[in-house]
Amino acid sequence: xxxxxxxxxxxxxxxxxxxxxxxxxxxxxxxxxxxxxxxxxxxxxxxxxxxxxxxxxxxxxxxxxxxxxxxxxxxxxxxxxxxxxxxxxxxxxxxxxxxxxxxxxxxxxxxxxxxxxxxxxxxxxxxxxxxxxxxxxxxxxxxxxxxxxxxxxxxxxxxxxxxxxxxxxxxxxxxxxxxxxxxxxxxxxxxxxxxxxxxxxxxxxxxxxxxxxxxxxxxxxxxxxxxxxxxxxxxxxxxxxxxxxxxxxxxxxxxxxxxxxxxxxxxxxxxxxxx
Numbered sequence: 001x002x003x004x005x006x007x008x009x010x011x012x013x014x015x016x017x018x019x020x021x022x023x024x025x026x027x028x029x030x031x032x033x034x035x036x037x038x039x040x041x042x043x044x045x046x047x048x049x050x051x052x053x054x055x056x057x058x059x060x061x062x063x064x065x066x067x068x069x070x071x072x073x074x075x076x077x078x079x080x081x082x083x084x085x086x087x088x089x090x091x092x093x094x095x096x097x098x099x100x101x102x103x104x105x106x107x108x109x110x111x112x113x114x115x116x117x118x119x120x121x122x123x124x125x126x127x128x129x130x131x132x133x134x135x136x137x138x139x140x141x142x143x144x145x146x147x148x149x150x151x152x153x154x155x156x157x158x159x160x161x162x163x164x165x166x167x168x169x170x171x172x173x174x175x176x177x178x179x180x181x182x183x184x185x186x187x188x189x190x191x192x193x194x195x196x197x198x199x200x201x202x203x204x205x206x207x208x209x210x211x212x213x214x215x216x217x218x219x220x221x222x223x224x225x226x227x228x229x230x231x232x233x234x235x236x237x238x239x240x241x242x243x244x245x246x247x248x249x250x251x252x253x254x255x256x257x258x259x260x261x262x263x264x265x266x267x268x269x270x271x272x273x274x275x
Contacts, residue, residue, distance in 0.1 A: 016085050020093075020100050021111060022078075030204050032110045035097075037086075037117025038079040039065035050083060052117035055145040058237045059169035059186075062225040065116030079116065086124060094127045098134055106138045110206065113142040120146075125153055132159040139163075141209045143184060145170030163209035167217075169234035174242065184208055184215035186234040188226070193218065196233075 021033040040060050041051045053060070060066075069075055085093045101111075119125040125146070132140050141163045144150060150164065166176055167184040176183055184201070187193045193200045193216030200216045201207040208215045219229055229237065 016081065016096075020082065020097055021106075024115065026205065027112060027115070030206060032112050032205065033106070034112040034115040035082070036065075036079050036115040037083045037120075038076065039063055039070065039116040042080075044080055044084060046084075048087075050087075050120075052083065052120045053145065054120055055118070055147070055170040055172050057145075057170045057173065058241055059145070059167075059234060062219070062222075062228050063116075064220045064222070064225075067220075067222060067225070070116060083117075090123060090127055094131060097131050101131070101135045101138055106135070108137060108139075110139045110141060112205065113140055114144075118144055118146055119149060122149060122153055125149060129154065129159060129162075132162050136161055141165075141206070143167045143208065145172060147172040147175045151175070165208045165215055167234075169238050173235060173238050178214060182209070182213040182215065184217055186217045186219050186229075188219055188229060188231050188233075190216075190218050192216075192233070 021035055023033050027034050037052045038050070040053045040056055040063060041049065043049050056063075064070070070079075085096070100106075113119075113128060119128070119142075128140075132138075136159075139161050140159075143165050145167055147166050147170070150166070154162075154164070165182045165184045167186075168176070169186065185198070187196070187198070190200055190202065196216065198214040198216035199207065199212040200218065201211065202218055208217075219226060232240075
């Protein structure tokens with residue numbers, strides 16, 4: 001959930017990524033490989049609009065993956081190439097991921113799914129679950145705000161090599177029960193995490209799924225983001241927004257799109273790859 005530099009884009013002659021899994025600086029330090037999509041809502045070069053984080057709430061206003069190195073043309077092109085592969089050929093992408101994960105370097109090691117982006121559709125999530133079961137010697141983990149999707153699709157029968165943490169700051173926060181669920185909340189700083197009695201994952205991102213189940217994430221030190229956060233936790237900020245929406249009688253959450261028309265938007269209800 002914190003920002004790091006990415007390597008250059010690598011694509012094949014047909015425009016598909018030649019290497020799916022990468023390591024940014026932070027993940028390399030702990031031996032984790034990661035898979036990324038472009039964050040939240042945007043437009044692909046071919047004109048299609050997308051939303052890879054359909055349950056994003058206030059987090060979209062201070063998203064590290066919409067800042068800094070993530071906006072560099074080569075990095076953005078790599079993430080968009082990943083997304084196009086998933087959308088245009090989900091079966092082909094699944095096979096390509098299985099082939100890459102067959103390399104010895106992944107045995108006994110970890111893959112973080114989504115350095116940016118989320119499990120935006122059930123078919124896409126189910127594809128990942130098949131990959132995990134087919135590669136039991138590799139460990140996988142993820143942060144997600146797709147709480148209802150996970151409770152329906154994943155929780156009844158999760159792969160043994162998959163761990164996840166639900167993160168606050170999304171439109172489904174009210175579904176979370178921190179007494180039962182492993183949850184992550186973004187705090188203004190380390191002191192705020194300690195005062196709340198939560199455990200920080202700052203020393204290693206793997207602590208988000210291997211440490212105590214109340215996970216504190218210190219906010220990225222980006223001045224205008226910290227100003228928006230205004231000393232709040234993501235959970236508190238989202239609760240304020242939700243309460244304000246209720247007072248207006250606006251209980252339905254409108255879908256987020258980057259385009260004036262959502263008719264061509266790639267989202268949870270548009271194609272078989274985005275159910």
